[in-house]
Amino acid sequence: MSPDIIIIGAGIGGATLASALAPSGARVLILERGEALKDCPEARDPEAIFRHGYFRPDEMWVDAAGGRFNPGNYYHPGGNSKFYGAVLMRYREVDFAPLRHMEGLTPGWPFAYQNLERYYSMAEALYQVRGAADQDPTEPPRSAPLPFPPVPDEPTITALRRAFQAQGLHPAALPLGVDIGTWLQGGATTWDAFPNTRGGKMDAETCALAEALKYPNVTLMTGARVTRLLAANRKVTGVELTHQAQRLTLSAPLICLCAGAVVSAALLLASADSASPAGLANSSDQVGRNFMNHNLSAVIGFNPLRRNTSVYAKTIQLNDWYLTGGQGGTPLGNIQMLGRVTGPILAAESGLPRRLAGFIADHSVHMMTMSEDLPKPESRVIWRGGQIHLQWERSNMAAHGLLSQRLKTALRRAGWPIVFTKEFGKRTPSHQCGTCRMGADPRGSVVDPDLKAHDFDNLYIADASVLPTSAAVNPSLTIAALALRLGAHLTERRAA
Numbered sequence: 001m002s003p004d005i006i007i008i009g010a011g012i013g014g015a016t017l018a019s020a021l022a023p024s025g026a027r028v029l030i031l032e033r034g035e036a037l038k039d040c041p042e043a044r045d046p047e048a049i050f051r052h053g054y055f056r057p058d059e060m061w062v063d064a065a066g067g068r069f070n071p072g073n074y075y076h077p078g079g080n081s082k083f084y085g086a087v088l089m090r091y092r093e094v095d096f097a098p099l100r101h102m103e104g105l106t107p108g109w110p111f112a113y114q115n116l117e118r119y120y121s122m123a124e125a126l127y128q129v130r131g132a133a134d135q136d137p138t139e140p141p142r143s144a145p146l147p148f149p150p151v152p153d154e155p156t157i158t159a160l161r162r163a164f165q166a167q168g169l170h171p172a173a174l175p176l177g178v179d180i181g182t183w184l185q186g187g188a189t190t191w192d193a194f195p196n197t198r199g200g201k202m203d204a205e206t207c208a209l210a211e212a213l214k215y216p217n218v219t220l221m222t223g224a225r226v227t228r229l230l231a232a233n234r235k236v237t238g239v240e241l242t243h244q245a246q247r248l249t250l251s252a253p254l255i256c257l258c259a260g261a262v263v264s265a266a267l268l269l270a271s272a273d274s275a276s277p278a279g280l281a282n283s284s285d286q287v288g289r290n291f292m293n294h295n296l297s298a299v300i301g302f303n304p305l306r307r308n309t310s311v312y313a314k315t316i317q318l319n320d321w322y323l324t325g326g327q328g329g330t331p332l333g334n335i336q337m338l339g340r341v342t343g344p345i346l347a348a349e350s351g352l353p354r355r356l357a358g359f360i361a362d363h364s365v366h367m368m369t370m371s372e373d374l375p376k377p378e379s380r381v382i383w384r385g386g387q388i389h390l391q392w393e394r395s396n397m398a399a400h401g402l403l404s405q406r407l408k409t410a411l412r413r414a415g416w417p418i419v420f421t422k423e424f425g426k427r428t429p430s431h432q433c434g435t436c437r438m439g440a441d442p443r444g445s446v447v448d449p450d451l452k453a454h455d456f457d458n459l460y461i462a463d464a465s466v467l468p469t470s471a472a473v474n475p476s477l478t479i480a481a482l483a484l485r486l487g488a489h490l491t492e493r494r495a496a
């Protein structure tokens with residue numbers, strides 16, 4: 001039976017969109033490059049994950065200097081969310097308007113926060129978010145409470161929360177898609193960067209895809225790697241893919257591209273033809289541009305006389321400097337706990353000897369600063385010689401440095417006197433976004449505010465690539481809210 005809608009990719013965008021379309025009765029075919037992640041001993045083995053890159057894909061990308069690297073970009077039903085930290089957080093209301101930062105102005109969104117609010121609530125219900133929205137002064141207005149109470153702080157984190165409060169700061173529960181009891185039954189580790197193979201983490205496969213596949217009109221085809229889109233007369237007419245060593249071409253009246261920010265842009269560029277020599281949907285020359293990935297640093301507060309007894313740790317955040325705090329009251333960003341960094345993780349990430357790393361990890365608290373990466377056309381994905389080239393140009397690093405400095409001071413005051421910071425490297429584009437940005441003006445954007453490609457009548461994009469700004473919050477809930485909004489739009493479009 002031929003599908004009404006083809007969705008390419010079963011990650012946060014694609015699986016959430018499928019869950020929204022399923023009740024409409026439309027025949028939805030999801031093409032997913034990867035196979036389902038199976039449980040194995042390595043799933044809870046920090047050496048396998050952090051030292052040996054056991055789950056990294058068999059793929060190389062090329063960086064701006066021409067160096068080849070193995071990216072931490074994961075291909076399975078559920079996409080990168082199989083490994084994510086499950087922080088499911090709304091953009092702040094001001095993030096939708098143009099914002100002045102220390103190093104420039106962000107463009108703003110083509111619509112206001114209020115336009116997405118109800119879809120945020122739906123996404124929080126779908127991903128069963130735990131949290132306490134009233135604890136954070138930057139929390140935007142909401143029409144529904146969070147569905148579950150927060151994941152409990154462990155004693156070391158309770159003490160840290162109190163020490164921050166004593167400084168007049170406002171630590172708040174992280175909104176999390178984690179059922180902590182179930183997660184810990186699978187092993188005593190954090191969930192951040194560990195794959196979800198034993199349950200307990202609410203990811204795109206376990207929540208959205210599972211919901212979509214309850215409907216007989218939704219079909220998932222795994223091991224289906226899309227290689228090219230075919231187009232004619234403002235329509236995508238075919239989707240070329242490889243499946244079980246065979247080349248196939250499939251078609252449907254509506255095509256939704258949800259392969260993740262880097263791959264979706266690369267696919268459009270790789271689909272160049274004589275009518276679109278610069279790539280499909282690229283009359284604006286914006287496909288692949290404005291790549292953003294957040295400025296992230298690990299900030300570790302060490303005290304040889306104190307022990308961190310936590311197992312998962314990732315339960316609090318600080319937004320005291322989110323909106324102001326930089327020069328002239330400019331935004332600095334979000335601070336949140338990292339998942340518990342243990343000795344094997346620290347040794348693998350830092351190169352320190354194992355025993356020393358173990359001592360430091362057990363006598364420190366581990367946090368992350370996250371600042372907005374501003375969109376720049378020169379920061380981009382390029383498809384060249386059959387390969388992905390990722391030329392990420394960081395921006396707004398002065399604000400990021402200041403945010404890390406603020407956290408350093410707060411950690412010292414909280415009783416963790418020696419503080420180390422380390423920027424996250426470029427090998428893991430974990431918060432990748434922006435490469436097919438949404439906008440009202442077809443000259444400056446790839447998709448319109450309904451996520452339809454300006455250049456095509458039947459091509460939609462619903463993944464991190466459409467985000468016009470990265471804000472300074474984890475992206476998944478916003479991608480999911482946009483996908484639910486698109487699901488409602490397509491259901492209406494088909495009914496009409």
Ligand SMILES: Cc1cc2nc3c(=O)[nH]c(=O)nc-3n(C[C@H](O)[C@H](O)[C@H](O)COP(=O)(O)OP(=O)(O)OC[C@H]3O[C@@H](n4cnc5c(N)ncnc54)[C@H](O)[C@@H]3O)c2cc1C
Nearest residue numbers: 009011012013033075079080085086087226463464474476
């Ligand atoms: C270690 C880690 C921690 C993170 N922590 C958080 C967090 O705490 N909170 C948060 O909000 N975000 C977090 N993220 C980011 C989050 O996972 C992504 O923002 C989110 O998954 C992006 O959704 P997406 O739909 O754009 O892409 P993805 O979810 O990655 O989905 C893309 C899908 O397309 C498939 N695909 C790719 N190419 C093809 C092809 N050619 N043919 C067919 N299918 C294809 C992929 O296999 C995948 O299933 C984290 C990411 C990582 C790696």
